[in-house]
Amino acid sequence: MMRRYQILLYISIRRRCARTHGRAPPNPMRDLPRFLRYFRRRPGAYTAGFCAMLASTGLFLAMPGVVRRAIEELGAGVTRERLFRLAGVIVLLAVGDAIALFLTRRILIGASRDIEYEMRRDLFDHLLRLPPPWYRKNRVGDLMSRAVNDLSAVRMLLGPGIMQAANTLFVGIAALALMFSVSPPLTLVALAVFPVIAIATKVMGQATHRRFTKIQEFFSEISAEAQENFSGVRLVRAFAREKSEEARFDANNREFRRRNLGLARLNALFFPLLQFLVGVGFALTLWAGGRFILAGKLSVARYVEFNLYMLELIWPAIALGWVVNLGQRGAASWNRMVDLWDAMPLPAEEDTGERLPGDVEFRELSFAHGERSILTGVSLRVAAGTTVAIVGRTGAGKSTLLNLLLRLDDPPAGTIFVGGRDLTTIPLPVLRRNVAAVPQETFLFSDTLANNVAFGRPDATRAEIERAVQDAGLAPDVARFPKGLDTIVGERGITLSGGQKQRTALARALLTDAPILVLDDAFSSVDTETEAKILEGLKGAAGGRTVFLVSHRLSTLQNADVAAVLDGGRVVETGTHAELLAMGGLYAAIAERQRLAEEMEAA
Amino acid sequence: MAETPHEEETLGKAFEPRLVRRLFSLARPYRRYASGAVVVLLLESFAQLASPLLTAAAIDLLFSKEKTGAGGAARGVDGFFRFFGVDLHAGHGIEWIAALSILMATFAFVFMMVMVWWTSTMGQGVMFDLRTRIFAHLQQADIALYDRTPVGRLMTRLTTDVDALNELFTSGFVALLGDVAVLAGIVAILFTLDTTLAAITFAILLPMLWVTNWFRKGARDTYRDVRVKIARVNAFLQEHISGIGIVQLFRREAVARQRFAEVNDAHRKANIDSIFYYSVFYPALDFLSAVGMGSIVWYGGGEVIRGRMTLGAVVAFLQYSKRFYRPLMDLSEKYNILQAAMASSERIFQLLDERPSITAPEHPVVPEEPLRGDVAFEDVRFSYTAGEEILKGVSFHVEPGRTVALVGATGAGKSTILNLLLRFYDVTGGRVLVDGTDVRRYDPVDLRKHFGIVLQDTFLFTGTIADNVSFFDPEMARARIEEACLEVGLGPLLARIPGGLDAKLSERGGGLSVGEKQLVAFARALARDPRVLILDEATSSVDPETERTIERAVERVLAGRTSIVVAHRLSTIVRADRILVLSHGEVKESGTHAELLAEDGLYARLYALQLKDREAAA
Structure with missing residues (x-):
C-alpha cells in the first residue's frame, strides 16, 4: 500500500515536469507514424536492450542489501569466511551487472546508430527526388543544418535519450521502492x-542550450566578418582601413567574450548547485536517520543501505532533467525534418532507355514565376541537327526557356515538343537521357577529372572519356596536369581555371551522347579562339545533334545555323546571323555592342 | 559545419616546456584570477572531503553501542566540535553533525562557483586577447602570406585553435590542481584511518588506471575516426545538395544513393566501434568499484570483528572509494586537452612569429598633402619565386592627372605592376616612385590613403550599401557617400532597392547584379577622392545596358586623377593618354591609340584582327 503511494508520488512528479515542458514550446511531434516506423523495424533490439537494462538494474541494486547484511552480521559475531562469501556475492553481482550494462549500451546505442543511418539514407533519397524549383526556394546551408544538426538531435533522442529515460524509470522506481x-x-x-535536482537540471539545461545557440549564431557572424576581412585583404590595405577593421573586430570580440562569460556564469552555477543539493539531501537524511537510529527505529546497517540506494538515485535525477531537454530538442528537430519530408518529390518514372529524335518545337509557350510573366507566346521550331542561338539582353528569358526544355521548371502541357512528343508526357529519366546540358554556373565534384567527365555515364570506357575530353578542347590542359585524367579537382585537388571548368562540364555533357545539347552561356570564360575551335569540332562530331546555345559572343553567334532573339519574354526576331544583321534590329544592335567589347578583349 | 579532416589534426606531445612558458605568459594579466581560483579550489576540495568523515563520526559516536570504539575519523570530528565548545554526546550531536554537513555543502557550492567563474574569466580573457592579437597581426602581415595561405587556414587559427586553449585555461591548469588535491586528500584520510585497508582500496586503482588509459586511447582514436567519417558524410551531402541540379540532369541518383550508402555506413561502423569502448569502460569501472567495495567489506569487516577498526571508518572507506574515481577520470581527460592545446598553440605562435617584411621605414617620408600623383617605374624587376622573373625591367612615367592603360595577355605582368605600386610586394630590382620618392620610403598606410582601387573581382562586404561605399568609415559624411553613388550611376538602384543606401547586402554583395556590384566598387573608390586611381577592369560579360552605365562610371572615376588601368574595354583604352602594351614582363609599345596604330606594331595587329572581324560581321 505504502509502496504504491510512493511510486505514484514519483510518477506525478515526473508528469508535472513533463507538463511544464509541454507548455514552453507547444509543438507535439508531427508525423509520429513515420518516426515510430524506425522503431518497429527492430522490435527485437529494443526488447533485448530493455531486458538487459532491467537485469542490470536488479543486479546493481541488490548490492546494498548485501552490504547491509554484512554490517548486520558484524554485530552478531560473524566469521571471516562468511564475510569473504558476502564480498564474493558483491563481486558476482558486479560481474553480472557489468555484462548486462555492456549489452544495454551496445544494443540500444547501436540501434540508435542504425536508425540514424536509415534516417540519413531516407533523407538523402528524398532530397535526390525533390524537384529543382524546390531547391531554388531552400538554401544549401539550411538543408545541411537539417541533415546534420537536426538529425543528430533526433539521434540523441533515440539513443542516449531513450536509454537514459528508461534507466531513470527503472532505477528510479526500484531504488525508491527499496528505500x-x-x-x-x-x-x-x-x-x-x-x-x-531534476527540475534544476531541466531549467538550467534549457537556459544553457538557449545561450549556447545564441553564442553559436553570433560566432558565425563574427567568423564571417573576419573571413571577409581576410579574403578582401587587398581592399583593406589599399583603402588603408586596417585600424577601423581592427576596431570593428574588437567590438565583436568584446561582445563574444561577454556572451561567453554569460554562459560560463550559468555553468559555474550548475554543477556546484547539483553537488550542493545532493549534499543537503545526505545531511538531511543523516539528521533524520540519526534520530530514527537513536530512537531505535532504524539500524545502522539499514541506514547505510539506505544511503547507498540514495547514491544510485543521484544520476537518474540529473538524467531526468537532461532527458526532458533532449526530448524537447529532438522533437523540435524532428519537426523541422518533417518539413523536408512534406516536400513533394518528383514521381518515380521508368527509364525506358529510348532515344528521341532531336527536333524540338516550342508552341505558344507562356510561363510565369508567380505574378511575374517571363515568357509570352514563344513559338520556335528547331529541326534535328540544327544549332540554334538564343540571343537577348539579361532578363529576356533565355535561361528560363532552356530550363523549361530541361524540365528544371515545369512547362504547361502542349507547349514544348521533343521528337514530336509533348514534353510533359515524356518520363523524366527518358528526357534527361536525351537532353544534355552545360549550365551557366559550372559545378564539378571533388573527384578525379575522369570521374567528373563520366558523371552521367559511370560505365564509360577510358577511350570514350578521352574522346569527350578531346572534343571539349580540354585535352591539352589534361596533358599538363600531374596525373592527367586521374587528377583530383576541386577543394581536395587542383583548382581549375574558369575556362577549364567549363570545358570539363562540356566534356561531361558530350559523353552522354544525347541528341539534344543545351549550352547556357557555357563558354564565357573560354577564350574566343578556343571556343571557335570547340564549336567547329562539335559540328563535325555532332552527327545530327541539336544544339541550343546562349551566348553574347559574335564568333559563337556566327557559328549557329539560326538565331532567335528574345526580348521581354517574346521572340522578336529569327533568322541566320547574316539575315538578322541585315535586318538592323535588336540582334544587329546587340552584335554591334558586343563587337566593340570584344575588340579589345584579345589585346 | 562540414569539417574537413586534414593534416593539421595530428597531435604530438602533451607537454612542451617552450610552449607552456608562452602559454603561461598569456595568462599573466589574469594571474590574480588564477591564484584566487587555486586557493578557492583547495578550500572546496577540503569542504567536499568532509562529508564521509561526518557520517563516520555520526556512526561511531552516536549510533554504536560501544561508545569507546571511536575511530580516528570520529575522534577528529569530535575534537573539532569540542574546539568550539560543543559536546556531541550532549544530546544534540546529530543536529550538529547534520548542520556541519550542510555548512560544508554550502561552502563547497560557493567555492566551486567562484572557482569556475574566475577560471572562465581568465580563459575568456586569454582567448579574447589572442583573437585580438591574431587579427591585428593579420592586418599587418604581408600580402604574400595571404597569397600562399588559404583563408580557411587563417580562420582555423582565429577560431578553432584559439578555442582549443579555452579548455586549457578554464578546466585545465586549475582543475588539474584540484583533482590532485582531492586525490591527495582521500589518500591522506584513508591512510590515517587504516593503512592496510587503504592499501587494499588503492590496489584497485591500478586496474582502474589501466582501464582508463585503455579507454582514453581507444576512445580518442575512434572519436577521431568518427569525426573523419562524419566529415565525409557531410562533405558528400553538401556537395550533392549544392550540385543537385547536375545530379538530376545527369540521372546520377542511383549512383549517388549507393555511394552515400557507403560513406553513411562507414560512419555508422565507426560509431559502433566507439560504442564498444564506452560500453566496456563504464561497466568495467562499475565492476572494479564493486570489487573494491567487496574488499572493503571483507577486510574492513574482519577488522571490525577484531575490534581494530570502527564501523564508521569502514563506512567512510566505502564512501571515499566511490569518490576517488571522478578526479581520476578527469585527470585522463586533461591529457587530451593538453595535447590539443599544445598543437593549437604551436600553430598560433608560428603565425604570430612571422614578421612582415613590408613595413614603414624608421623615418618615413610624409606624402605631400595633396599628393601630386606623379607615378614612375624605373627599370622595375620582380619575381614571386626566384628565377621566374615576371617583370623584366619595366619603365614608364605617368604625369599627374594622366591615364595609362595597361594592355596585354594574361600573365604579361599587368596585375604585378598594380601590386608593386600599392606596395603589396616590394620590387626585386629598380624603383617605383610616387611624387619622385621611392615608395619604400613612405609608410605604406599613409601612401595608400591617397590611392583608390577597383579590383577585377568585385568584392563587397556584408553590411549596407553605405557601409560598403564608406568602407565602414564612420567619419565619412552621408552626403559624400550619396554623391559618390549618384556619380557612378547607382541612382536607379538606390531608388529601386528597399532601404536605399541602408539596404543590407548579404555576403559578397548578394542581392545585387554583377554590374551593380561593380558600380558600388566604383563609388567606394570615388568617395575618397583619391589622387591616384588603380583600376583592374572586370572581364565578366554584362548586358549592353549595364555596360554603358559602367563605361560612364569609368569615365567619371578616371577624370582628373592619375590613373593606372588594366584595361579590357575599348572605350577605356582609346581614351587613355597612353597605352602600354605588355608582353612577357616587358613594355613592348607605348603611346596613344593613334600613335600606336601608326607604329604598325603589336597593338596595330591586335586591332586589325578585330577590324577584320567587324568587316566580316557587316
Whole structure:
C-alpha cells in the first residue's frame, strides 16, 4: 500500500515536469507514424536492450542489501569466511551487472546508430527526388543544418535519450521502492531534494542550450566578418582601413567574450548547485536517520543501505532533467525534418532507355514565376541537327526557356515538343537521357577529372572519356596536369581555371551522347579562339545533334545555323546571323555592342 | 559545419616546456584570477572531503553501542566540535553533525562557483586577447602570406585553435590542481584511518588506471575516426545538395544513393566501434568499484570483528572509494586537452612569429598633402619565386592627372605592376616612385590613403550599401557617400532597392547584379577622392545596358586623377593618354591609340584582327 503511494508520488512528479515542458514550446511531434516506423523495424533490439537494462538494474541494486547484511552480521559475531562469501556475492553481482550494462549500451546505442543511418539514407533519397524549383526556394546551408544538426538531435533522442529515460524509470522506481522498504519516513525526507535536482537540471539545461545557440549564431557572424576581412585583404590595405577593421573586430570580440562569460556564469552555477543539493539531501537524511537510529527505529546497517540506494538515485535525477531537454530538442528537430519530408518529390518514372529524335518545337509557350510573366507566346521550331542561338539582353528569358526544355521548371502541357512528343508526357529519366546540358554556373565534384567527365555515364570506357575530353578542347590542359585524367579537382585537388571548368562540364555533357545539347552561356570564360575551335569540332562530331546555345559572343553567334532573339519574354526576331544583321534590329544592335567589347578583349 | 579532416589534426606531445612558458605568459594579466581560483579550489576540495568523515563520526559516536570504539575519523570530528565548545554526546550531536554537513555543502557550492567563474574569466580573457592579437597581426602581415595561405587556414587559427586553449585555461591548469588535491586528500584520510585497508582500496586503482588509459586511447582514436567519417558524410551531402541540379540532369541518383550508402555506413561502423569502448569502460569501472567495495567489506569487516577498526571508518572507506574515481577520470581527460592545446598553440605562435617584411621605414617620408600623383617605374624587376622573373625591367612615367592603360595577355605582368605600386610586394630590382620618392620610403598606410582601387573581382562586404561605399568609415559624411553613388550611376538602384543606401547586402554583395556590384566598387573608390586611381577592369560579360552605365562610371572615376588601368574595354583604352602594351614582363609599345596604330606594331595587329572581324560581321 505504502509502496504504491510512493511510486505514484514519483510518477506525478515526473508528469508535472513533463507538463511544464509541454507548455514552453507547444509543438507535439508531427508525423509520429513515420518516426515510430524506425522503431518497429527492430522490435527485437529494443526488447533485448530493455531486458538487459532491467537485469542490470536488479543486479546493481541488490548490492546494498548485501552490504547491509554484512554490517548486520558484524554485530552478531560473524566469521571471516562468511564475510569473504558476502564480498564474493558483491563481486558476482558486479560481474553480472557489468555484462548486462555492456549489452544495454551496445544494443540500444547501436540501434540508435542504425536508425540514424536509415534516417540519413531516407533523407538523402528524398532530397535526390525533390524537384529543382524546390531547391531554388531552400538554401544549401539550411538543408545541411537539417541533415546534420537536426538529425543528430533526433539521434540523441533515440539513443542516449531513450536509454537514459528508461534507466531513470527503472532505477528510479526500484531504488525508491527499496528505500521505501527500508524506511518510508526517511524516503520522504530524501525526496525533498531529488525533484529539485531534476527540475534544476531541466531549467538550467534549457537556459544553457538557449545561450549556447545564441553564442553559436553570433560566432558565425563574427567568423564571417573576419573571413571577409581576410579574403578582401587587398581592399583593406589599399583603402588603408586596417585600424577601423581592427576596431570593428574588437567590438565583436568584446561582445563574444561577454556572451561567453554569460554562459560560463550559468555553468559555474550548475554543477556546484547539483553537488550542493545532493549534499543537503545526505545531511538531511543523516539528521533524520540519526534520530530514527537513536530512537531505535532504524539500524545502522539499514541506514547505510539506505544511503547507498540514495547514491544510485543521484544520476537518474540529473538524467531526468537532461532527458526532458533532449526530448524537447529532438522533437523540435524532428519537426523541422518533417518539413523536408512534406516536400513533394518528383514521381518515380521508368527509364525506358529510348532515344528521341532531336527536333524540338516550342508552341505558344507562356510561363510565369508567380505574378511575374517571363515568357509570352514563344513559338520556335528547331529541326534535328540544327544549332540554334538564343540571343537577348539579361532578363529576356533565355535561361528560363532552356530550363523549361530541361524540365528544371515545369512547362504547361502542349507547349514544348521533343521528337514530336509533348514534353510533359515524356518520363523524366527518358528526357534527361536525351537532353544534355552545360549550365551557366559550372559545378564539378571533388573527384578525379575522369570521374567528373563520366558523371552521367559511370560505365564509360577510358577511350570514350578521352574522346569527350578531346572534343571539349580540354585535352591539352589534361596533358599538363600531374596525373592527367586521374587528377583530383576541386577543394581536395587542383583548382581549375574558369575556362577549364567549363570545358570539363562540356566534356561531361558530350559523353552522354544525347541528341539534344543545351549550352547556357557555357563558354564565357573560354577564350574566343578556343571556343571557335570547340564549336567547329562539335559540328563535325555532332552527327545530327541539336544544339541550343546562349551566348553574347559574335564568333559563337556566327557559328549557329539560326538565331532567335528574345526580348521581354517574346521572340522578336529569327533568322541566320547574316539575315538578322541585315535586318538592323535588336540582334544587329546587340552584335554591334558586343563587337566593340570584344575588340579589345584579345589585346 | 562540414569539417574537413586534414593534416593539421595530428597531435604530438602533451607537454612542451617552450610552449607552456608562452602559454603561461598569456595568462599573466589574469594571474590574480588564477591564484584566487587555486586557493578557492583547495578550500572546496577540503569542504567536499568532509562529508564521509561526518557520517563516520555520526556512526561511531552516536549510533554504536560501544561508545569507546571511536575511530580516528570520529575522534577528529569530535575534537573539532569540542574546539568550539560543543559536546556531541550532549544530546544534540546529530543536529550538529547534520548542520556541519550542510555548512560544508554550502561552502563547497560557493567555492566551486567562484572557482569556475574566475577560471572562465581568465580563459575568456586569454582567448579574447589572442583573437585580438591574431587579427591585428593579420592586418599587418604581408600580402604574400595571404597569397600562399588559404583563408580557411587563417580562420582555423582565429577560431578553432584559439578555442582549443579555452579548455586549457578554464578546466585545465586549475582543475588539474584540484583533482590532485582531492586525490591527495582521500589518500591522506584513508591512510590515517587504516593503512592496510587503504592499501587494499588503492590496489584497485591500478586496474582502474589501466582501464582508463585503455579507454582514453581507444576512445580518442575512434572519436577521431568518427569525426573523419562524419566529415565525409557531410562533405558528400553538401556537395550533392549544392550540385543537385547536375545530379538530376545527369540521372546520377542511383549512383549517388549507393555511394552515400557507403560513406553513411562507414560512419555508422565507426560509431559502433566507439560504442564498444564506452560500453566496456563504464561497466568495467562499475565492476572494479564493486570489487573494491567487496574488499572493503571483507577486510574492513574482519577488522571490525577484531575490534581494530570502527564501523564508521569502514563506512567512510566505502564512501571515499566511490569518490576517488571522478578526479581520476578527469585527470585522463586533461591529457587530451593538453595535447590539443599544445598543437593549437604551436600553430598560433608560428603565425604570430612571422614578421612582415613590408613595413614603414624608421623615418618615413610624409606624402605631400595633396599628393601630386606623379607615378614612375624605373627599370622595375620582380619575381614571386626566384628565377621566374615576371617583370623584366619595366619603365614608364605617368604625369599627374594622366591615364595609362595597361594592355596585354594574361600573365604579361599587368596585375604585378598594380601590386608593386600599392606596395603589396616590394620590387626585386629598380624603383617605383610616387611624387619622385621611392615608395619604400613612405609608410605604406599613409601612401595608400591617397590611392583608390577597383579590383577585377568585385568584392563587397556584408553590411549596407553605405557601409560598403564608406568602407565602414564612420567619419565619412552621408552626403559624400550619396554623391559618390549618384556619380557612378547607382541612382536607379538606390531608388529601386528597399532601404536605399541602408539596404543590407548579404555576403559578397548578394542581392545585387554583377554590374551593380561593380558600380558600388566604383563609388567606394570615388568617395575618397583619391589622387591616384588603380583600376583592374572586370572581364565578366554584362548586358549592353549595364555596360554603358559602367563605361560612364569609368569615365567619371578616371577624370582628373592619375590613373593606372588594366584595361579590357575599348572605350577605356582609346581614351587613355597612353597605352602600354605588355608582353612577357616587358613594355613592348607605348603611346596613344593613334600613335600606336601608326607604329604598325603589336597593338596595330591586335586591332586589325578585330577590324577584320567587324568587316566580316557587316
